[in-house]
Amino acid sequence: MRIKDELKQDAIIQATVKLVNEIGFVSSSVAKIAREANVSPATIYIYYKNKEDLLVSTYVDIKQKLSEALLKNFDESKPFRDILKTVWLNGFEYVAKNIKHYQYAEQFSNSPYSDLVDHVKVEKHFEPMLKVLQKGIDQKVIKNVPHEMLAAFIFYPMMILSNPKLCKTLELSNENIEQAFTLAWDAIKF
Amino acid sequence: MRIKDELKQDAIIQATVKLVNEIGFVSSSVAKIAREANVSPATIYIYYKNKEDLLVSTYVDIKQKLSEALLKNFDESKPFRDILKTVWLNGFEYVAKNIKHYQYAEQFSNSPYSDLVDHVKVEKHFEPMLKVLQKGIDQKVIKNVPHEMLAAFIFYPMMILSNPKLCKTLELSNENIEQAFTLAWDAIKF
DNA sequence: ACAATAAATGAATGATCGTTTAATTTAGAC
DNA sequence: GTCTAAATTAAACGATCATTCATTTATTGT
Numbered sequence A, B: 001m002r003i004k005d006e007l008k009q010d011a012i013i014q015a016t017v018k019l020v021n022e023i024g025f026v027s028s029s030v031a032k033i034a035r036e037a038n039v040s041p042a043t044i045y046i047y048y049k050n051k052e053d054l055l056v057s058t059y060v061d062i063k064q065k066l067s068e069a070l071l072k073n074f075d076e077s078k079p080f081r082d083i084l085k086t087v088w089l090n091g092f093e094y095v096a097k098n099i100k101h102y103q104y105a106e107q108f109s110n111s112p113y114s115d116l117v118d119h120v121k122v123e124k125h126f127e128p129m130l131k132v133l134q135k136g137i138d139q140k141v142i143k144n145v146p147h148e149m150l151a152a153f154i155f156y157p158m159m160i161l162s163n164p165k166l167c168k169t170l171e172l173s174n175e176n177i178e179q180a181f182t183l184a185w186d187a188i189k190f
Numbered sequence C: 001a002c003a004a005t006a007a008a009t010g011a012a013t014g015a016t017c018g019t020t021t022a023a024t025t026t027a028g029a030c
Numbered sequence D: 001g002t003c004t005a006a007a008t009t010a011a012a013c014g015a016t017c018a019t020t021c022a023t024t025t026a027t028t029g030t
Helices: A005-028 A030-038 A041-047 A051-070 A080-097 A097-109 A112-116 A119-138 A149-161 A172-190 B006-027 B032-037 B040-048 B049-072 B080-099 B099-109 B112-118 B121-139 B147-161 B174-188
Strands: none
Touching: A005 A030, A005 A041, A005 A051, A005 A097, A005 B006, A005 B112, A030 A112, A041 A051, A051 A097, A051 A112, A051 A119, A080 A097, A080 A119, A080 A149, A080 A172, A097 A112, A119 A172, A149 A172, A149 B147, A149 B174, A172 B080, A172 B147, A172 B174, B006 B032, B006 B040, B006 B049, B006 B099, B006 B112, B032 B040, B032 B049, B040 B049, B049 B080, B049 B099, B049 B112, B049 B121, B080 B099, B080 B121, B080 B147, B080 B174, B099 B112, B121 B147, B147 B174
């Protein structure tokens, strides 16, 4: 029996991310993705049920890796502020190194394709972080406000600042990243 | 001579926003938009050069109205914090009342269609706000950090919190909106 | 070496795409 | 009331779409 070529599947994913970034979902046909990945259009249907499945799977894949990256060196025993800062720096590092994947995810999550994703499952990897936030609230280290509100002032500004499409002129020097963290911390601290 | 039917153009724009929200750019064909607007596909080409022009014009239109809404009751003579709060409340009001238009804009700006927009022109309406921010910096009322960074902690959290797609469980009560503003202000104040 | 099996493919499918064209309708000028 | 010019349209264009199918290719177990 012949086995699936792992390189081939990876090539399909990379081609999908590249094309969707450059020409959008509208123009990224199965034929073009296949050509970019150097496979036959029919090959894509061996790995994925249909085009929609390809796009959704690619998104879930990226989100999973983003979650893992954010929680790198996660150590619940450290001081609360340090935990948050580690996540903060991890975020900038991930986006800087995986800008195409990040932008694919942003485009995807703002499109109706997003409705096809099981968000509960995707966000499950982020639970340790939510637990820590709650601990910070209980210990009166950070403000007692809903988690969404905290996220809106920690994780989203991070994502926006590291998105070169939105922040064209802002240089992401260590100094600027530190400074931005000060703002985030001032927002949520008790 | 017969004159263009203003109602017809408006119907086309509303149909575009509705369909792009519900089924995305990919599935929103000219034929479907025309059917939704109760006009012939050819009619769309009287008002717009092509499909791309329709989508871009719709976006610019929405952005223009958002800018106007944010700067409602803008009064440079008021205390800095009050100016900011007015903009903050305006933002929540606009998104709540125009959720479909807002989500169209979000989907658009995260897609490669965004590259076709003259962003300098679009953001020009927002200049009064930037001037006020600079005044706040000069008077040491808010932190001396790049404008993008300030925006990331004021305007973007506002947009995220008011987006029901992102904040499914957070009720947008006056209390929550006030509380969120406290976080924003704590982030940027000197 | 060969049979078995699944991966991989090129070509073809009918449907739908954006856009154009030629004909028709409509509202105002005289 | 008729003429005129622009608005509007239905129908048709070739191109491209997602997907399928019959066939070939590559790899494994014997």
